[in-house]
Amino acid sequence: MVGALVPALLVFFFLFGLQALRVTGLSLASVLLGEWSGAKLLGNKLRLYDGSAVITAFLFALMLPVSLSSGAVALGGFFGIFFGKEIFGGLGQNPFNPALVGRAFVELSFPVAAQGVSLGSASGMSSHLFALALFMGGAILIGRRVIRWEQPVIYGFSVLIFSWILTRGAKTPLLNAGILLTAFFIITDPVTSPLTRWGQRGFALGAGILAVSFQLFTPGLWGGVGSGILLMNALVPRLDEWFRPQQVRL
């Protein structure tokens, strides 16, 4: 649901102005180009209207520092959608979250520039404003029954509890805008998360623990949160296997 991202985007434009608009516009253009290329070059069915590419573009934009060069944004957007989704066959076939794949490309190719202030590292008033906007978006998604409330809640709690345990109460980064964006929009992407309810709960729990671990112990993608998600994405087939319901012969 693109509408749920609107509050966060508005805050993005409000806080970072024209730069934010630039980044978002480039992201949108490059992602749509990537999707179109997937259709032309790989034979995937062209489905620009279904909004999934648009959501990827907005999420990708929100993960970036607004100081990032236009080239980096465009390359990242294209790479993310093309190598993160299209080469797997398009909608429904990708194991990894394409926005995070794009972000990974940017971090690996432009390591210095990627360190700039983005959603994940915003602090103070900005981060509170983002948090509010993201909660609103989350409320829309849950209210409209697009996502299940358990996933953001389990993810949020696992981040909270695990960081409290590991830092002995020192840090509780729950209101970190990056965590909230992940909780409502990344964890809940049905394509890259498990099929079964219990699998999804395990996914949210694991992602939360990993996010905290990466943040505290080793450097990770997008403040650690991204690495956590990509690792859990890779584990999804395993989770589907473990949590498959017991078939009943009648």
Place this chain on the structure above:
Amino acid sequence: MKPLRGGLRLEEKKEASLLPWSITRPSLPRRVRIPFQGQSLVQTGQRVRVGEKIAETSHASLSGTVSRIGRFPHPVLVDSEAIEILSDGKDERLPGIGIERNAWKNLSREEIRKILLESGIDIVGADLVSARDPQVDTLIINACESEPYLTSDHSLLMSHPVEILKGGEILKQALGARDLIVALEDNKEEVAELLKSKTFFHSWSGAKIEVLPARYPLGDERILVRELLGRNISGVFVSTVAEVFAAYEAVVFRKPFYERVVTIGGECVVQPHNFWIRVGTLAEEAVKYAKGFLRDPEKVVLGGPMTGTALESLDVPILKNVPGILGLPRELAKPESVEPCIRCGECVESCPVFLSPALITLAAEKDEFELARGYGASLCIECGNCSYVCPAKRPMLELIQYAQSA
């Protein structure tokens, strides 16, 4: 009782055809076409009366002349051999039908079975033989009617509660069963109350009336047995309300199974209602009983909207096992464009037998039949829940059937 896992709360849409709940007996159809198997016992030009045996398990539902015996369109098969009878308008029955014989309690199991078979209740009769192994201990009268629009069982139970309870007793005697249960969904409270009051006033100790939370597909007999008794269907015999009533009429009045209650409904029909329909009545004539269509239906379904058959033409006969004819409007039945699977998991949550329809259908799409069977394709009960909930509108049931076919 806990609601069924994966059970869907469907919009019932039953009120229209239950205003009032009485069953209308319409004027006779001009002709009937009765499909048959094996040899025909009548010839073209022969005069037949109502109830006369015309084939192995088929009886004339009109009095009149046999006009043609040949291949005619069939609702499920492309066509089949059928006997067409033109009505003479007199509705003359065979003598002997309609005389009450109340000494059925003295009949042996074999004798009851013979009467049922002779009366064309082949579903029950044939099963009764094989139901001997294993010994049946429980008979369940399936009055759930989980599918939307259908109310034929509801109206039959309201009109003839005692007859149906007696029919249950007859079948119980024939099966040698210990327990008799009438299973109802909680949207039929008035029926449950009526049955309870009848069992009370007649001091009937034999029948238990059970009311379950209304969820589709509770009406599937395997699911019903699991929910009601917590066991496998082996040793349990599940009968439909129509069959039980037909069994009563067969044993007490020697009336063969030549008519049944059918709900003619759906949003496109002028006056949805329940009617006594003679077996072999053509769908187009039956629809006229409900005053026809007020707008063009997108689909005309024989049976319920979840498990029924969409008709190509209305020139097909209504058979003994058809509970309804529904005219469904465009907004409910229009073909939707199919999107790819987004792995949302709704189908897994909605499956009453704990399968993973997403995995089965993804494998089926790639012709990976071994994989599909590994995910449980053969265990599917074909309820259609997964198709109903899929946000991508994938043809789930068809894909699972495709996987089963290989």
